[in-house]
Amino acid sequence: MAESAASHATHGASRRDFLTLLAAAGGAVAAGTILWPVIDALNPDAESAAAAHLIVDVSDIAENTAKTVQWAGLPITIRKLSAADIAANQFVVTQDLPDPAGFNDRVNAGYPNFVVVVGLNTGTPCALEGDAPGDPRGDYNGWVSPCDGSEYDPLGRVRRGPAAKNLAIPRYNFLNAAQIKLG
């Protein structure tokens, strides 16, 4: 600005430039202040936002069992793996699986003993059995579909058809060792 002010024939021109800039900046701030509430109003309200980000307590899940919660209209199944489950599934040759996926693809690296999946059979859409240790769990100690007989392992990987896809993993992250935030 210094050279341009010096190069102007009069001081009036630079003063006008400055005033124009000031007026435009003030107008932009005013318009932004008026418009921001209008834009923000289209963000979800606190209640919808909370419902869209369900927080689940996982501290009460015993090893080798799962609990199912409803979120976004879907049954979300959270299973706490036992040491035996991890040992049986950690080093499976993934190429031999119907839908190859490694152990680390299925669990959160910080909390490898929790599996969070959408508890819907990927073949014939159907709720799965196998949350409690006493339920039918198939040959892989995971879940079975009562509708088409598909079998899943504790990581939610499909092991026996007709289903061809692993159980879907919802958006989630661990807030701490006891809480999962979905969405």
Added chain:
Amino acid sequence: MTTHVKDSWMSTRLPCLGGICATYFQKNRAANAPYFAALPFLIAMAAAFLTLSGAVLAVYYNPWHAFDSVQFIDRNVNNGWLIRTYHATGTTMIFGVTYLYLFRSLLRRAYRAPGEFVWMLSVKLLAVLMLTGWLGYVLTGGAAGYWSLFNAANAALSMGGLPGAVGLWFFGGPAGGDTLARLEVFHALLAVALLLVVWLLHASRRAIAAPVASGKGVAFYPYYLAQYFAALAVFALVFVVLAFYAPHLGTSHMNQLPAESLAVPLGGGVPWYLAPAAGMLGVFPGSGLSIVAAIAAIVVLYALPWLDRSGRAGRCGKLYGFFTWVLALDVIGLGYAANSSSGAAPTLAGVFTAWYFFHFLVLTPVVTAMEAE
């Protein structure tokens, strides 16, 4: 900071836009327009602002649970209370500037040739604005709005022939969620119509602007742009003061209660901007006469260019100016009478209504003819 339209980046790629912009750089406007000439611009700004805030309200509004959805907007939606205040105070502002604009047109006798068409568009603007405003008042689902809709819908549906058919088409039945659902759409469509009328008003005002001697004119940019922005700043200041210190100015307490189909609210509940019209309609017994009165009140406004007998060159007399001020007080009095619960209110409304028609049908021709000599 200079702008050369002819070789700007945009005008070489979209010449049409450049052509529109070019008119704002031509030095063809008189240099001494008063600030009040910016009123149509303020009406346009208010209409755009109402469209914007109304669009947000429409996202959350539910005609089948009208009152509850308004409460939801006020309490749960982010800044929802502010958006509602924007819309309510914006309505007050657009009616304020429109009434002021019409009053100024009357006072200056701007309706005379060649301004008849501009004047007719101004009256049309008022009519569209009032219908839109009434629909918005009804959409809130408050007790007063519900009964206003109930009476209007029953009046329309009880008429025979074409008016009844139009009423049935418009309301789709008596008051209820299904009615509000369609009125919400009409409210939005009328808002678009309002923007169109404002634009036509602007265009026709430009068309009849007196030609300026070569070399004497100024361009819209920056002279009138600066003036319009100054007017807009005052407008915005008034808006902010009203929005934050008097958000419920001139609105009905009754409309703060949910609609109740078995309880008729006591007393008037009409917002200030509809009150003069409501006062006039209340004078006439029966729905048929009320509708005739509403049409007549608009028709005398339309006919004003021909009721004024002073001719194109006639000067503006003091007596006519005086009676125009009296008319303004008369309309304000009608509004007070509409929402007053005093025993004298019906009589006063009758007198004020009679004066309104007397002003246009008798005083205007006589006084203007007298003063033109």
